[in-house]
Amino acid sequence: xxxxxxxxxxxxxxxxxxxxxxxxxxxxxxxxxxxxxxxxxxxxxxxxxxxxxxxxxxxxxxxxxxxxxxxxxxxxxxxxxxxxxxxxxxxxxxxxxxxxxxxxxxxxxxxxxxxxxxxxxxxxxxxxxxxxxxxxxxxxxxxxxxxxxxxxxxxxxxxxxxxxxxxxxxxxxxxxxxxxxxxxxxxxxxxxxxxxxxxxxxxxxxxxxxxxxxxxxxxxxxxxxxxxxxxxxxxxxxxxxxxxxxxxxxxxxxxxxxxxxxxxxxxxxxxxxxxxxxxxxxxxxxxxxxxxxxxxxxxxxxxxxxxxxxxxxxxxxxxxxxxxxxxxxxxxxxxxxxxxxxxxxxxxxxxxxxxxxxxxxxxxxxxxxxxxxxxxxxxxxxxxxxxxxxxxxxxxxxxxxxxxxxxxxxxxxxxxxxxxxxxxxxxxxxxxxxxxxxxxxxxxxxxxxxxxxxxxxxxxxxxxxxxxxx
Numbered sequence: 394x395x396x397x398x399x400x401x402x403x404x405x406x407x408x409x410x411x412x413x414x415x416x417x418x419x420x421x422x423x424x425x426x427x428x429x430x431x432x433x434x435x436x437x438x439x440x441x442x443x444x445x446x447x448x449x450x451x452x453x454x455x456x457x458x459x460x461x462x463x464x465x466x467x468x469x470x471x472x473x474x475x476x477x478x479x480x481x482x483x484x485x486x487x488x489x490x491x492x493x494x495x496x497x498x499x500x501x502x503x504x505x506x507x508x509x510x511x512x513x514x515x516x517x518x519x520x521x522x523x524x525x526x527x528x529x530x531x532x533x534x535x536x537x538x539x540x541x542x543x544x545x546x547x548x549x550x551x552x553x554x555x556x557x558x559x560x561x562x563x564x565x566x567x568x569x570x571x572x573x574x575x576x577x578x579x580x581x582x583x584x585x586x587x588x589x590x591x592x593x594x595x596x597x598x599x600x601x602x603x604x605x606x607x608x609x610x611x612x613x614x615x616x617x618x619x620x621x622x623x624x625x626x627x628x629x630x631x632x633x634x635x636x637x638x639x640x641x642x643x644x645x646x647x648x649x650x651x652x653x654x655x656x657x658x659x660x661x662x663x664x665x666x667x668x669x670x671x672x673x674x675x676x677x678x679x680x681x682x683x684x685x686x687x688x689x690x691x692x693x694x695x696x697x698x699x700x701x702x703x704x705x706x707x708x709x710x711x712x713x714x715x716x717x718x719x720x721x722x723x724x725x726x727x728x729x730x731x732x733x734x735x736x737x738x739x740x741x742x743x744x745x746x747x748x749x750x751x752x753x754x755x756x757x758x759x760x761x762x763x764x765x766x767x768x769x770x771x772x773x774x775x776x777x778x779x780x781x782x783x784x785x786x787x788x789x790x791x792x793x794x795x796x797x798x799x800x801x802x803x804x805x806x807x808x809x810x811x812x813x814x815x816x817x818x819x820x821x822x823x824x825x826x827x828x829x830x831x832x833x834x835x836x837x838x839x840x841x842x843x844x845x846x847x848x849x850x851x852x853x854x855x856x857x858x859x860x861x862x863x
Contacts, residue, residue, distance in 0.1 A: 398581050399523045405579035406520065407535045409513045409572065414539030416476075416568045419546045419560070420483070426557040430487040431495060444496050448503025450779045456507040457642060457772030465512040465768065466580035472508025473572045475501060480565040488558035507779075511771050512580065518761030518771075519582040527706035529754040534699035537692055583764070642769035650818040651756050651770075652777035654715070657812035658752035659778040660785055660805050661722050665691050665745065668789060668798050676799030677735045687742055694746025702751045711755050711819040718755075719813040722748030723806050730803040738799075752812065753778075759819040 420427070428434070433441075460468045479501030486495025517532040550560040577584075642648050669691055670684035677683075706714050721744050728741025760774045761767040792801035 399520060401578045402516065402581045403520045403524075403528070405575040406513055406517050406532055408575055409509075409579050410517070410532045410535040411539030411542070412568050412572060413509060413513065414536040414541075415543035415546065416480075416564060418540040418543030419550075419564050420480075420557065421547075423547045423551055423557050423560070426551065427487065430490060430557055431492060432490055433492075441492075441496060441499065445499040445503035446779065446782055448500040449506050449782065450503075450776065452504040452507030453511075453772060453776040453779045455772075456511045456775075457769035459508070460512065460515070460768030460772070465515050465583045466576065468508050469512040469580060470573075470576060472505045472512070473569060473576070475505035476509060477565055477569045479505060480561050484558040484561040484565075487561070488556070507772070507775065511768065511775060514757050514771055514775075515761060515767045516580055516583055518758055518767060519764060521758060522761075522764065523582065527703040527758070529758045530699040530703050530706070530751055533750075533754045534696045537696040537699065541689075541692055541696075642766065642773045645770070645773075647818050647822075648760060648770045648773050650815045651760050652774045653815055654752060654759075654812045654819060655756040655774050656777040656781045657719075657805075657808035658749065658756060659781040660808045661745070661749040662695070662753065663782055664785055664789060664802060664805055665749070668793070668802060669742070671793075672729075672798035672802060673735070673738070676797060677738065679735065683735075687739070690739065691742050691746040691749075694743045695750040698747045698750035699754070706751070706755070711759065711821065712816050714751055715755050715816045715819055716813055718748045718751050719809050719816070720748070721745075722809045724748075726803055726806050726809075730800055748809075755819050759821070762822045 456468065459471075463471075479498045482494050482498030482501060484498075485491060486493070486498060513532075514529075517529055521528045546564065547560070550557075665688065670688045673679050673684040673687040679687075702714065705717075709717075725741040725743070725745030725748055729738045729745060730741075732738040732741055756774055757771060760770040763770075789798075789801050789804070792804060795801075
């Protein structure tokens with residue numbers, strides 16, 4: 394893969410991440426308009442939004458098999474188109490006060506969220522592997538910047554008194570057009586990886602493999618991956634293999650523990666998005682504008698550290714940085730939840746933002762250590778994030794009613810402590826070990842067989858001959 398292609402993929406994906414954040418926050422920033430258009434109360438609106446979470450959970454459970462069967466490019470294309478349909482339904486529902494159309498749109502958008510989120514994360518991880526140093530946090534920083542931009546877009550449309558349905562149509566058309574324009578470049582690094590016939594996964598073949606009449610060689614009953622060709626088999630067999638491979642990822646202890654890391658990261662980031670402004674207003678009797686600035690401080694701290702923190706990962710490794718991030722989150726939460734005044738709490742907000750910045754991209758990168766199984770594993774890991782987004786709002790809501798929002802947020806520390814305890818699982822693993830069992834996968838066996846035929850070794854070490862930093 395040429396440097397030009399890697400650079401093109403990198404910047405295309407940066408825009409994809411930013412668009413993902415923008416299109417979500419552009420309409421959620423106008424929740425009062427949504428509520429008014431539908432003529433419902435806050436409790437009803439909160440209940441409706443759970444429908445999107447259910448769709449997201451279903452999407453997260455199936456996206457691994459979809460990517461294994463069809464590839465990341467086709468999956469991202471489908472997600473982009475379905476997302477446009479979902480927002481169209483939302484616009485219809487809001488324009489006509491039609492709850493049925495609005496609910497259908499929420500479910501569709503939740504479902505296709507994983508069809509966009511997982512492919513762009515897999516391709517971002519592929520960029521990181523080609524670059525040879527940590528860059529995945531940069532993509533998540535782009536998401537944060539896009540989310541902040543989306544809030545500004547929503548504020549602009551609100552100031553101009555544009556109906557929320559009209560805003561959704563305009564933003565969706567523009568975002569969809571840009572996504573489709575960037576589709577080929579943003580998936581260039583994974584588009585031509587062969588589908589492994591034994592697992593249904595996308596195989597990353599590193600190095601040269603001998604060409605044997607342009608087909609797949611059978612060696613003692615096993616199938617070798619040779620020059621990217623794929624064994625002839627029925628569509629049903631490939632689909633079955635993809636499903637089996639996706640389900641197998643749920644039996645890998647390391648993958649599940651990475652899911653725990655991402656669950657804690659999602660709680661630390663997502664709870665701030667939902668509750669931080671309210672906690673500042675209620676906890677310190679501050680004005681609503683102060684609460685908004687507090688949340689902006691959190692997002693700013695997180696975004697800055699996502700750009701600067703990659704050097705720390707390269708220097709100290711994933712495990713050390715994840716544990717340091719957990720310590721920063723715990724200290725920040727403690728200062729915010731127990732601080733005697735707003736000044737101390739504000740310091741806590743900054744530390745909390747620093748701590749929340751890198752855990753998410755570190756977990757995604759660790760789940761992508763074996764590019765051939767990245768789709769299935771990232772799907773499993775992101776399912777934990779979806780579970781957090783479903784379970785956290787009602788739990789924190791009940792605690793907030795009992796002890797106040799500021800003190801309720803302290804419960805996030807429990808998840809951060811668990812993440813700290815299992816941080817060793819994010820250590821970089823070579824492809825044959827990046828899962829759990831230690832049993833040799835059929836894909837790895839095929840790679841080694843093909844390499845033996847061509848006399849080429851499959852090397853996962855860095856340029857200095859040592860394994861790259863954890």
